Amino acid sequence: xxxxxxxxxxxxxxxxxxxxxxxxxxxxxxxxxxxxxxxxxxxxxxxxxxxxxxxxxxxxxxxxxxxxxxxxxxxxxxxxxxxxxxxxxxxxxxxxxxxxxxxxxxxxxxxxxxxxxxxxxxxxxxxxxxxxxxxxxxxxxxxxxxxxxxxxxxxxxxxxxxxxxxxxxxxxxxxxxxxxxxxxxxxxxxxxxxxxxxxxxxxxxxxxxxxxxxxxxxxxxxxxxxxxxxxxxxxxxxxxxxxxxxxxxxxxxxxxxxxxxxxxxxxxxxxxxxxxxxxxxxxxxxxxxxxxxxxxxxxxxxxxxx
Numbered sequence: 001x002x003x004x005x006x007x008x009x010x011x012x013x014x015x016x017x018x019x020x021x022x023x024x025x026x027x028x029x030x031x032x033x034x035x036x037x038x039x040x041x042x043x044x045x046x047x048x049x050x051x052x053x054x055x056x057x058x059x060x061x062x063x064x065x066x067x068x069x070x071x072x073x074x075x076x077x078x079x080x081x082x083x084x085x086x087x088x089x090x091x092x093x094x095x096x097x098x099x100x101x102x103x104x105x106x107x108x109x110x111x112x113x114x115x116x117x118x119x120x121x122x123x124x125x126x127x128x129x130x131x132x133x134x135x136x137x138x139x140x141x142x143x144x145x146x147x148x149x150x151x152x153x154x155x156x157x158x159x160x161x162x163x164x165x166x167x168x169x170x171x172x173x174x175x176x177x178x179x180x181x182x183x184x185x186x187x188x189x190x191x192x193x194x195x196x197x198x199x200x201x202x203x204x205x206x207x208x209x210x211x212x213x214x215x216x217x218x219x220x221x222x223x224x225x226x227x228x229x230x231x232x233x234x235x236x237x238x239x240x241x242x243x244x245x246x247x248x249x250x251x252x253x254x255x256x257x258x259x260x261x262x263x264x265x266x267x268x269x270x271x272x273x274x275x276x277x278x279x280x281x282x283x284x285x286x287x288x289x290x291x292x293x294x295x296x297x298x299x300x301x302x303x304x305x306x
Contacts, residue, residue, distance in 0.1 A: 034074065180239060223237065
């Protein structure tokens with residue numbers, strides 16, 4: 001658990017650096033941004049005059065579409081942040097979190113996220129620790145999100161809570177592993193957002209049957225490896241991925257809660273002025289996962305040769 005980086009680093013005051021991070025790092029930054037986007041969108045007419053101050057020509061629906069798009073990519077950014085923190089504390093140490101996050105390999109972490117469904121260490125391992133004055137053995141998932149704090153939940157409640165966390169992590173990892181639009185967003189803003197609908201016509205019928213629609217979809221180009229006449233080529237694909245603003249919002253809130261738990265638990269153990277104080281953690285055993293994750297779009301992704 002306390003593996004140190006193979007690369008040697010020189011620090012003048014490790015203890016100060018550690019405490020500075022936990023004292024000043026603010027997980028609520030994510031909450032503020034989530035609600036900034038949500039509230040500006042949902043109350044656009046009331047705050048419009050403030051939002052457009054200094055601009056002359058505004059297309060209201062384009063402005064609101066931009067807000068929804070930002071929430072979608074905030075979701076990807078928060079998934080990345082959550083797993084970066086998890087991998088950092090697993091591979092190195094609670095106290096070295098700032099250093100681990102700063103110098104971690106994003107490429108390695110991307111591979112870990114993609115392989116998470118087979119990450120037996122994260123989902124099955126149990127560790128020995130001390131909670132209060134009692135030596136015990138707990139799930140690694142509990143250690144990650146609740147650390148060594150005593151908690152008044154029954155064994156069955158713990159099982160349900162950690163099972164929900166596991167399923168949520170698998171969902172986030174799956175979404176992040178198909179992040180073509182996130183790359184298009186980060187690198188040159190090479191995409192566009194528009195409404196989307198898809199319909200099919202049965203054989204012998206003149207009537208079209210809708211199978212999915214969304215007011216938002218990200219359209220971007222990506223390449224897929226193909227074999228053509230025995231040669232490997234890169235086929236350029238025009239990909240459309242619909243997204244659901246409300247789903248992104250709900251998922252962002254859950255990720256914020258997971259990050260908050262990780263940081264708060266360790267903050268209260270490392271800072272002297274917080275030791276012994278009660279902590280209120282987020283619990284996930286009652287999260288209705290299907291209600292949170294199932295988008296209203298009906299279609300997840302479609303690709304066509306460009």
